[in-house]
Structure formats: structure tokens, C-alpha cells
Amino acid sequence: MKTTALTLQQAQEQVDEWIRTYGVRYFSELTNMAILTEEVGELARIMARKYGEQSFKEGEPQDPSDEMADVLWVLLCLANQTGVDLTEAFRKNLEKKTARDKDRHRHNPKLHP
Numbered sequence: 001m002k003t004t005a006l007t008l009q010q011a012q013e014q015v016d017e018w019i020r021t022y023g024v025r026y027f028s029e030l031t032n033m034a035i036l037t038e039e040v041g042e043l044a045r046i047m048a049r050k051y052g053e054q055s056f057k058e059g060e061p062q063d064p065s066d067e068m069a070d071v072l073w074v075l076l077c078l079a080n081q082t083g084v085d086l087t088e089a090f091r092k093n094l095e096k097k098t099a100r101d102k103d104r105h106r107h108n109p110k111l112h113p
Helices: 008-022 029-051 065-082 086-101
Strands: none
Touching: 008 065, 008 086, 029 065, 065 086
């Protein structure tokens, strides 16, 4: 099955449609912030075991993709709830990082072996 690329705007719209169709309503912003923190923790657990020194427990999930998608889902919910256009926010953030850091990492001796 061929998948088409999804824009951030389309993702925000799909989450909103899903919430209105199946989710009854958004959880409160504070609840979603707590859920986001929980999902980031679940992703961190997998990353620590897969790429760090910890080992997996028996039957523990090892693929970070589902947890990354959970993080994205809740972030999209929060953006919708707070009126943030993630496409525009990301564009502005990239401009900020480029202006601030365009030479910083290139000249960082810690990044060059």
C-alpha cells in the first residue's frame, strides 16, 4: 500500500477529525500535557534500552516508532487545543535556529573527531 506524505496541517486536521468522531472531546490541556510527559517517558525507556546501557525486560516493546507516534499525537492535540499552527511554528523555529546556530555546530570541536 502506497502512503502519501502527510503535512503537519493535515495531521492536525486528522487528529481533530478523530477526536470529534471517536474521542468525544479533547482532554484538558493540562491532562494532555501530563499524557505527553508520560509518552515521552515511554519513548525514553525504549531509547535507553535500545541505544543505552540498559537491557530490555522480557516482553517489553523494543520498537520506538509507536511511542514516537504517541508523542506526536498528543503534541498535535495540544497544538489544536491552543490554536498553534505547527507548520508556521516549525518554520519560525527553523529560521530562529538557523540564525542563531548556523555556524555554532560547524565550529564545535566536540562534534569533529
